Amino acid sequence: MKINLLILIGLLCVTFFVSSVSPSDVPVNSQLTVSEVYLNPNVFFEGDTGTVTVSVVNNGNEPVVGNRATLEDNSIRVLQSQYESVGAIGAQNRMNFTFTVKADTFGGIYYPVFHLDFRDAGQLRYPIQLVVSNTPLNVGIIQKPDNFANGRKEQIGVSVGNPRDNFVSGVTVTPECDGAEITPTSSLIGILPPNAQSVATFSITPERSSVLKIKVQYNNGINIHEQELDVPITIAEGKKQSDPILTNIQVKPESDFLHITGDVTNAGLEDAKGVVISVGPPGIPVDPYRVSVVGSLKPDDFSSFDVTFRSPNTPEVPLIVYYKDADGNIFQTNVTVEIGSMFSLVPNASSNSFPIPLFLLFVVIGLIIAGAIYRSWRIT
Amino acid sequence: MRFNKDKVKEILFNPSKFYKGLVNEENDIRSPAIIVLIVGIISAISAYMSGSITGQLLSKTSPGIGGLLGIIAALGAIVAVFFFWIIWGLVIYVISNRISHVRGMKLKGPGSILHTVALIGYGYLPQAIGALIVLILGVIYLPSIKIPVLTGTANQQAIESATRSIFLDPSMQAFNLGSSVISLLFLFWSANIWIFGLRHGKGLSSKQAILTVAVPVIVYIIILMLSATFAIPGMR
Incomplete structure (x- = not known):
């Protein structure tokens, strides 16, 4: 009987003890923890605007009522600074607090502090690491010809590397040049992960020497950034470009036109395709060889050509060599041929026309002479 | 014979009267020679202009040769006319002697070679007018001819081609045509005068005189046309 009584007393004591330690007596700041912090962008540029999202979890069995949530820092400006009335965070529930911040400060590592005040006194305080870095993207030229030629299409490769610790998105490369035709007009690379590189290739056909501006635009969070790279486009003779040379030029007279014969040799290192030779103004090409179609000439290859033309009284005429490269770009070279040292033939289109005034003169003189002869015989 | 304006009119429009009057006069070679000289001088001016064209052709290869070529051409023209x-x-003398059955040749006196040459010389008077008209045509047409200039590397072929190009020039073709036709027309006039000269000077009948003159004139015209055909490439 005594034993039972003792057990009963013991149980009552335990019950009392347990009941004296109620849930409301557990500190609320120990129930709530900051589970995750999201930064967008992860790494800010100076002046960037972004968001800081703090995720708070109630690990307890009782809801917790929050009063006010703030993010504070002396260097990082918080644009949307506080949550005035947080409300209850249910047991085992999570609540996100998002703050808009602007990194109006120099590069470095900052620790803005997240505060969450509770209604029943106490608070949660959590410092957040925020990195501000001005490291730009790495923009460079990885492919470019030694020389640009007027009207010749060339490939140019632009590499964009990301040395930052965060992704950048919407990376777009846009080349701009007044003196060249460029395709495509822009290239979208998209998201560029940290320490990654991507290449955009453009075809450029220059018309004159100028400067190619390559603009790289990208987003860091919601912030748009732009970088520029200037590439000089200098028109010059290509080192490997095909180079038709005319030699052994001879001018021979035909019945009423001139006949030029000679050899054309490709002194370049690339094929000259579709080689056509003709006489330019003031020469007037005539049959049978208005133009001489030579065709393709490999490097160091040569072919003979014939052109026939008439020329007004001019001491020289230009021989024009048209040729193409592998991309179909048309080039031309002019060689002046001196014909004044030999002769020039005028077009005789008008030579067959009978001069009317002369004819009238003949008639008048003929009548006078006929009259004189007639008179001499009549008066005999 | 005193040569005046009336005599000139007689030669041109009444050669019969002129040669009749000449029968009684002493054979005078000086007056016809003056007429031929006038023709020669006028032709020489035209020849000088044509020669200068060749000079312009060679102005680079031989500077200053233009004037020299012109003078040579002018002198050549005078010599050629005489x-x-x-x-x-001579030709008319020979033909007329054959027709009139006169045997043997004599240099002086009536019916001699010099006498015939003198008769022919008076007939050159229309050709002086013709030469003057040709000269005017030369002044009009020759300056507008486009002349290629030969330089140091010119060869025979080039010279030939340059000459051809000058002949193909419309102005040169007009000048050549004009001078040829006018020379021919005035030759007919001269031939008419020569007929009267032979009639009265050598006592030939009209028929004989016409035949004597017609034969060489026709031959001359044939030669002239052939030479023109071969000289001007455009007419071939």
Whole structure:
């Protein structure tokens, strides 16, 4: 009987003890923890605007009522600074607090502090690491010809590397040049992960020497950034470009036109395709060889050509060599041929026309002479 | 014979009267020679202009040669006119002697070679007018001819081609055509005068005189046309 009584007393004591330690007596700041912090962008540029999202979890069995949530820092400006009335965070529930911040400060590592005040006194305080870095993207030229030629299409490769610790998105490369035709007009690379590189290739056909501006635009969070790279486009003779040379030029007279014969040799290192030779103004090409179609000439290859033309009284005429490269770009070279040292033939289109005034003169003189002869015989 | 304006009119429009009056006068070679000289001088001016064209062609290869070529051409023209006068005279003398059955040749006196040459010389008077008209045509047409200039590397082929190009020039073709036709027309006039000269000077009938003159004139025209055909490439 005594034993039972003792057990009963013991149980009552335990019950009392347990009941004296109620849930409301557990500190609320120990129930709530900051589970995750999201930064967008992860790494800010100076002046960037972004968001800081703090995720708070109630690990307890009782809801917790929050009063006010703030993010504070002396260097990082918080644009949307506080949550005035947080409300209850249910047991085992999570609540996100998002703050808009602007990194109006120099590069470095900052620790803005997240505060969450509770209604029943106490608070949660959590410092957040925020990195501000001005490291730009790495923009460079990885492919470019030694020389640009007027009207010749060339490939140019632009590499964009990301040395930052965060992704950048919407990376777009846009080349701009007044003196060249460029395709495509822009290239979208998209998201560029940290320490990654991507290449955009453009075809450029220059018309004159100028400067190619390559603009790289990208987003860091919601912030748009732009970088520029200037590439000089200098028109010059290509080192490997095909180079038709005319030699052994001879001018021979035909019945009423001139006949030029000679050899054309490709002194370049690339094929000259579709080689056509003709006489330019003031020469007037005539049959049978208005133009001489030579065709393709490999490097160091040569072919003979014939052109026939008439020329007004001019001491020289230009021989024009048209040729193409592998991309179909048309080039031309002019060689002046001196014909004044030999002769020039005028077009005789008008030579067959009978001069009317002369004819009238003949008639008048003929009548006078006929009259004189007639008179001499009549008066005999 | 005193040569005046009336005599000139007689030669041109009434050659019969002129030669009738000449029968009683002493054979005078000086007056016809003056007429031929006038023809020669006018032709020489035209020849000088044509020669200068060749000079312009060679102005780079031989500077200053233009004037020299012009003078040579002018002198050549005078010599040629006198030469042809003598040839005409000789040919007509021979033909007229054959027709009138006169045997043997004599240099002086009535019916002699010089007498015939003198008769022919008076007939050159219309050709002086013709030469003057040709000169005017030369002044009009020759300056507008486009002349290629030969330089140091010119060869025979080039010179030939340059000459061809000058002949193909419309102005040169007009000048050549004009001078040829006008020379021919005035040759007919001269031939008419020569007929009267032979009638009265050598006592030939009209028929004989016409035949004597017609034969060499026709031959001359044939030669002239052939030479023109071969000289001007455009007419071939």
